[in-house]
Amino acid sequence: MDYGRPTKLEYAKKIAAALGYIGLSNQDRVDVVAFGERSEPVFGPARGRRHVQRLLEALQGLEADDSHRTDLEASCRAVAKSGGGGSGGIVLFLTDFLDRAGFEKGLRWLAIRGRTAEVFAFHVLSPGEIEPEVTGDLRLVDVEDGGVVEVSISAPLLKAYRRNLEAFQAEIREYCSRRGICYVPAPTMVPFDRLVLEYLRRRGLLR
Numbered sequence: 001m002d003y004g005r006p007t008k009l010e011y012a013k014k015i016a017a018a019l020g021y022i023g024l025s026n027q028d029r030v031d032v033v034a035f036g037e038r039s040e041p042v043f044g045p046a047r048g049r050r051h052v053q054r055l056l057e058a059l060q061g062l063e064a065d066d067s068h069r070t071d072l073e074a075s076c077r078a079v080a081k082s083g084g085g086g087s088g089g090i091v092l093f094l095t096d097f098l099d100r101a102g103f104e105k106g107l108r109w110l111a112i113r114g115r116t117a118e119v120f121a122f123h124v125l126s127p128g129e130i131e132p133e134v135t136g137d138l139r140l141v142d143v144e145d146g147g148v149v150e151v152s153i154s155a156p157l158l159k160a161y162r163r164n165l166e167a168f169q170a171e172i173r174e175y176c177s178r179r180g181i182c183y184v185p186a187p188t189m190v191p192f193d194r195l196v197l198e199y200l201r202r203r204g205l206l207r
Helices: 008-025 049-060 072-085 104-113 155-178 192-202
Strands: 029-035 039-047 090-095 118-125 136-141 148-153 181-187
Touching: 008 029, 008 039, 008 049, 008 090, 008 118, 008 181, 008 192, 029 049, 029 072, 039 049, 039 072, 072 090, 072 104, 090 104, 104 118, 104 155, 104 181, 118 155, 118 192, 148 155, 155 181, 181 192
Parallel strands: 090 118, 118 181
Antiparallel strands: 029 039, 136 148
C-alpha cells in the first residue's frame, strides 16, 4: 500500500478517518484493524465523539510494513471470527487486493461476517497502476516479497496489462456481488471526500 502519490495507504487512512468520525459521532462502536501477515488492532473498540482525536492519532501512526507478506485470508478470518460485538453493524475493507495467494479466501471470510453485517470492499489503486506511464527495459521488484522480473515495456504489453487489470477488477466485483459484499472502486485520484459521499449514498444515508 506504500505506493503512489498520495500513497494508497494515506488515501485509505483518510477514508477510514472520515468514516470512523461519522461512526463515533453517531455513537456507533468503531474498531480499526490493520492487515499484514496477520491482523493487528489499531484502534478501539470505542464509542462517542470524545474518541475522535485518538482515532486520528492511531491512523496517523499507521505505517506500511514491507518486511512481511500480506495474508488476506488470515486477517479476514480473524475479523470474521471476532464478530465485531454481535449482529448488525458495518465492515469497511480497504485494500488493493494484491496478494499472491489471491483474494477469494479472504473475501469468503468477510462474506461469513456479512451474514450479520453490511460489508463494503474499497479497492484502492493508484493512477500509476491504472494507467502506467513506463516504457523500455525495466527491472521490476515486488515490494512485498522482493521477487524480481525483467520486462520490456511496449504499447501492446501496456494494452494487455490494462485488459488484465480490468478483468481483475471485474472478477472481484462479481465475486463480491455473489456474496452480498458491496464493491467500491477507490482510485486515489478521486478526492476521498467524494468517495465517502458515494459510500453514504449507497447506504441510503444521503440523497
